[in-house]
Amino acid sequence: MTPVIDPKMTYDLPTPDPESPVRTRKPYRFSTLCATVENPSQKDQYGSSSVPIYQTATFKGVAGEYDYSRSGNPTRSHLEHHVAKISSAAHAFVVSSGMAALDVILRLLKPGDEIIAGDDLYGGTNRLLTYIKTHMGVIVHHVDTTDTQAVIPFIHPTKTAMVLLESPTNPLLKIADLAAVAKEVKERAPNAIVVADNTMMSPYLQRPLEHGSDIVYDSATKYLSGHHDLMAGVITCNRDDIGKQIAFIINSVGNALTPIDSFLLLRGIKTLAVRMDRQQASAGQVATYLHSLGFSVHYPGLPDHPGRDIHHRIADGSGAVLSFETGDKELSEKIVAGTHLWGISVSFGCVNSLISMPCVMSHASIDPAVRAARGLPEDLIRLCVGIEDPTDLLDDLEHALIDAGAIEFDAVQNKYVRARKTQAGDILASAIGKLNTKDSKELEWFISSPGKVILFGEHAVVHGVTAIAASVGLRCYGLTTAREDRKISVHFTDIDNFYAEWDIDQLPWHAVRPVAINEHHPEELDSALVDAITSGPLSHLTQDQSHARGAAIAFLYMYLVLARGDTRPAINFTARSTLPVGAGLGSSASFSTCAATALLLVNKRISMPSLPKPATGEHVHFSHQGRRAIPPLIAEEVNRWAFVAEKILHGNPSGVDNSVAVYGGALAYTRAGFERKSGMEPITGFKSFRFLLTNSKVPGRNTKALVAAVGQKKANEPEAVANILTAIQSISDEARRALADPEMARGELLSVLSALIRENHTHLVSLGVSHPSLEQIREATLASPYDLSTKLTGAGGGGCAVTLIPDDFSEEHLRNLLSNIAEQKYDPYLTTVGGSGLGVLSPYAEHRTVSSVRPARVAGQVTPPQTPSPEVDAKDSTELRPAFELMSVEQLTEWAEGLGKWLYV
Numbered sequence: 001m002t003p004v005i006d007p008k009m010t011y012d013l014p015t016p017d018p019e020s021p022v023r024t025r026k027p028y029r030f031s032t033l034c035a036t037v038e039n040p041s042q043k044d045q046y047g048s049s050s051v052p053i054y055q056t057a058t059f060k061g062v063a064g065e066y067d068y069s070r071s072g073n074p075t076r077s078h079l080e081h082h083v084a085k086i087s088s089a090a091h092a093f094v095v096s097s098g099m100a101a102l103d104v105i106l107r108l109l110k111p112g113d114e115i116i117a118g119d120d121l122y123g124g125t126n127r128l129l130t131y132i133k134t135h136m137g138v139i140v141h142h143v144d145t146t147d148t149q150a151v152i153p154f155i156h157p158t159k160t161a162m163v164l165l166e167s168p169t170n171p172l173l174k175i176a177d178l179a180a181v182a183k184e185v186k187e188r189a190p191n192a193i194v195v196a197d198n199t200m201m202s203p204y205l206q207r208p209l210e211h212g213s214d215i216v217y218d219s220a221t222k223y224l225s226g227h228h229d230l231m232a233g234v235i236t237c238n239r240d241d242i243g244k245q246i247a248f249i250i251n252s253v254g255n256a257l258t259p260i261d262s263f264l265l266l267r268g269i270k271t272l273a274v275r276m277d278r279q280q281a282s283a284g285q286v287a288t289y290l291h292s293l294g295f296s297v298h299y300p301g302l303p304d305h306p307g308r309d310i311h312h313r314i315a316d317g318s319g320a321v322l323s324f325e326t327g328d329k330e331l332s333e334k335i336v337a338g339t340h341l342w343g344i345s346v347s348f349g350c351v352n353s354l355i356s357m358p359c360v361m362s363h364a365s366i367d368p369a370v371r372a373a374r375g376l377p378e379d380l381i382r383l384c385v386g387i388e389d390p391t392d393l394l395d396d397l398e399h400a401l402i403d404a405g406a407i408e409f410d411a412v413q414n415k416y417v418r419a420r421k422t423q424a425g426d427i428l429a430s431a432i433g434k435l436n437t438k439d440s441k442e443l444e445w446f447i448s449s450p451g452k453v454i455l456f457g458e459h460a461v462v463h464g465v466t467a468i469a470a471s472v473g474l475r476c477y478g479l480t481t482a483r484e485d486r487k488i489s490v491h492f493t494d495i496d497n498f499y500a501e502w503d504i505d506q507l508p509w510h511a512v513r514p515v516a517i518n519e520h521h522p523e524e525l526d527s528a529l530v531d532a533i534t535s536g537p538l539s540h541l542t543q544d545q546s547h548a549r550g551a552a553i554a555f556l557y558m559y560l561v562l563a564r565g566d567t568r569p570a571i572n573f574t575a576r577s578t579l580p581v582g583a584g585l586g587s588s589a590s591f592s593t594c595a596a597t598a599l600l601l602v603n604k605r606i607s608m609p610s611l612p613k614p615a616t617g618e619h620v621h622f623s624h625q626g627r628r629a630i631p632p633l634i635a636e637e638v639n640r641w642a643f644v645a646e647k648i649l650h651g652n653p654s655g656v657d658n659s660v661a662v663y664g665g666a667l668a669y670t671r672a673g674f675e676r677k678s679g680m681e682p683i684t685g686f687k688s689f690r691f692l693l694t695n696s697k698v699p700g701r702n703t704k705a706l707v708a709a710v711g712q713k714k715a716n717e718p719e720a721v722a723n724i725l726t727a728i729q730s731i732s733d734e735a736r737r738a739l740a741d742p743e744m745a746r747g748e749l750l751s752v753l754s755a756l757i758r759e760n761h762t763h764l765v766s767l768g769v770s771h772p773s774l775e776q777i778r779e780a781t782l783a784s785p786y787d788l789s790t791k792l793t794g795a796g797g798g799g800c801a802v803t804l805i806p807d808d809f810s811e812e813h814l815r816n817l818l819s820n821i822a823e824q825k826y827d828p829y830l831t832t833v834g835g836s837g838l839g840v841l842s843p844y845a846e847h848r849t850v851s852s853v854r855p856a857r858v859a860g861q862v863t864p865p866q867t868p869s870p871e872v873d874a875k876d877s878t879e880l881r882p883a884f885e886l887m888s889v890e891q892l893t894e895w896a897e898g899l900g901k902w903l904y905v
């Protein structure tokens with residue numbers, strides 16, 4: 001179909017007036033406009049039929065139309081006039097690349113503005129959005145813009161300043177309803193600017209300005225130029241105010257297109273329609289051919305494409321890019337490598353046909369987990385069809401498919417068909433895939449995370465001082481299992497066996513400002529959502545259920561903001577800890593880490609990395625016991641969300657506890673936002689020390705209140721507290737130096753650390769966070785003959801004390817000390833520090849085993865109403881939950897480890 005330009009607009013190539021009422025004239029069609037470069041206000045003095053290249057930086061005189069090529073150049077003016085004409089736009093601008101065009105557009109934003117953009121964007125667009133988010137304070141929501149309903153919750157009447165759309169998407173050819181989204185945006189946020197990236201279509205096939213977009217940009221490097229011999233970007237709009245701002249930005253930045261490239265682009269555009277017609281027709285043939293062989297093909301021209309109707313309502317054709325899946329990444333690699341005519345290259349829109357594997361090429365910079373979350377198949381092949389003879393293109397592709405073993409000749413049908421071997425492989429793979437992605441499997445995750453001991457710097461770390469903390473061997477475990485109904489439930493076995501369940505649709509969704517994939521939660525908690533949770537689903541909790549309330553708010557808050565559109569997983573979450581809860585050993589952070597990981601996994605915001613190929617060849621293989629199997633990007637994402645939950649539980653946490661809960665080991669941690677350089681550094685050398693942890697078991701201590709009290713003291717006595725903070729910083733610095741000093745003898749190191757422990761405790765006493773029972777423990781360990789150094793650890797006010805045990809401390813002394821402490825009704829634990837951080841039980845069948853540890857009923861625990869009989873071995877996933885909930889706390893770790901391989905950060 002040949003598009004006709006909007007007759008309401010006036011163009012500089014007007015259709016001649018009809019000579020008579022019977023001999024009417026139709027408006028000129030697109031290809032006529034493309035080929036005819038006329039600008040009546042810029043007649044060439046010699047009547048040249050091609051626009052000349054004004055290869056000059058400056059123009060003489062003061063009264064002329066042009067003075068400097070950054071601000072204006074006749075070749076560029078001709079091009080801009082021509083682009084406006086074919087785009088049904090009042091204004092057009094050309095700049096040095098497609099990314100430069102987006103950069104100009106994004107400069108319309110100011111700090112604090114919000115932008116809604118797709119979650120399946122071109123990598124370069126993603127990169128630029130991340131930059132403006134970090135450096136310009138613009139908030140970016142990545143949303144699936146191909147689902148109009150998913151966009152709506154993110155539209156804010158005043159904050160949303162821009163909505164960035166792209167249709168079809170690249171490389172999956174998903175369709176966004178440009179018209180419907182623009183309408184929803186205009187109704188809800190009238191001042192928001194709707195921007196469309198039209199590169200995949202070009203103005204020939206789609207003109208989003210006619211469907212509600214305010215600005216359209218194209219990478220003109222693609223179809224507009226068509227020859228891959230220049231880079232350019234075009235921006236078009238109808239609104240004069242926007243046009244004025246864009247002209248100002250381009251002139252200020254100086255990224256307007258050069259005269260020679262303007263000439264080349266003008267020349268390219270003349271053939272846009274004929275090139276596109278040919279490319280599109282061939283693309284249709286290629287798509288049909290691959291589809292007929294049984295491959296899964298993404299192309300809006302195919303009858304079964306899900307967005308076909310929407311696309312064809314808005315666009316005038318299906319374009320010339322398509323992609324298909326082979327079911328096997330290696331097979332895809334062979335096909336791509338086997339073609340001759342199809343060039344292996346990124347980009348598209350050129351007269352030559354191109355082939356690529358997005359996951360290995362254009363989208364390789366995106367983390368595999370993010371790619372998987374966006375549903376980008378690793379085996380996807382993208383084809384960008386050129387103007388070659390379609391028979392040659394099909395022939396070349398067929399040869400590559402045959403050589404790769406993807407298709408074979410079927411003598412009965414007398415034609416090539418998809419190879420049975422790969423088809424069977426596909427069917428099997430997809431059956432296994434379906435098994436593994438059956439809801440219940442996708443929703444079942446077993447997670448664990450360690451508690452921590454702060455050796456130096458608690459409380460001070462909240463105010464920007466460096467703390468030194470390390471993981472302990474005691475852990476929190478979290479298990480999610482699928483529910484059959486539309487409910488979620490939590491079971492906190494350590495908190496009076498608390499159990500509650502809620503109808504998913506009854507949760508306060510109205511109060512949620514969702515956080516899109518790849519987006520970070522804002523610095524501040526959403527207090528309106530916390531209130532809605534407390535007064536809604538948790539309103540039945542009594543005063544004395546404050547511990548359960550805190551944990552349930554943290555869980556529900558994350559559940560609500562992490563849900564993706566209407567995909568609201570029905571799950572149960574059970575938490576169990578071998579840590580004493582509320583004793584200063586970071587039980588809240590390890591709980592927060594388990595809950596955050598679980599909710600990120602069930603919402604497919606993170607995924608476990610695929611299994612590495614079995615080692616081949618002769619090289620030496622070391623076992624890492626699953627450590628470093630969870631990549632840093634996933635760990636960071638978990639840590640950010642665990643920190644959100646910690647804010648709910650602790651009010652003003654520093655982030656040290658959740659960082660240890662995620663990363664494990666020992667860390668020097670400095671909070672951001674203060675004068676000192678922030679971040680965390682791993683500390684080695686702690687693993688070999690023995691520590692005694694003593695739980696004072698003081699009831700009712702509250703970390704949130706203790707942290708707030710120190711904050712208050714700082715406000716009341718700024719100087720005194722500042723001196724204490726400086727002194728604690730020196731202690732942390734000194735400890736780091738001592739630990740990093742290779743020449744310090746072990747005995748000397750132990751006495752330095754002992755002295756620092758004593759000194760740090762004195763400062764904590766001055767901050768008012770000790771407790772008589774902690775002082776009693778300290779005195780007991782200091783008494784002769786022990787002479788040991790002890791400090792409170794964590795928030796204090798009770799909780800735990802930590803005592804350093806020197807290497808030469810006699811076993812007899814240790815026994816006596818432990819029984820002394822136990823006699824005073826305190827709980828002593830001997831521990832080493834620095835073990836693994838966040839762990840996830842491997843979801844891969846080859847890593848799962850049958851556990852031989854039988855669950856035992858735990859004294860005082862009541863089975864919640866719907867829990868089935870626990871008298872079973874943990875043979876398979878359906879039996880995991882009852883076994884987990886009833887396993888004795890002493891056996892819990894051994895049982896969990898026996899279930900299979902754990903993958904750790």
Ligand SMILES: Nc1ncnc2c1ncn2[C@@H]1O[C@H](COP(=O)(O)OP(=O)(O)OP(=O)(O)O)[C@@H](O)[C@H]1O
Binds near residue numbers: 495552580585650799
């Ligand atoms: N296993 C668990 N199940 C459910 N909630 C838990 C669990 N462990 C901790 N929590 C939540 O964390 C709260 C305890 O946090 P609190 O800060 O008082 O102790 P802590 O983290 O052990 O101490 P600190 O922060 O001083 O190291 C509990 O009241 C509960 O809300």
Ligand SMILES: C[C@@](O)(CCO)CC(=O)[O-]
Binds near residue numbers: 461655
């Ligand atoms: C008291 C504190 O320093 C440690 C609590 O474990 C608080 C924090 O850092 O978040």
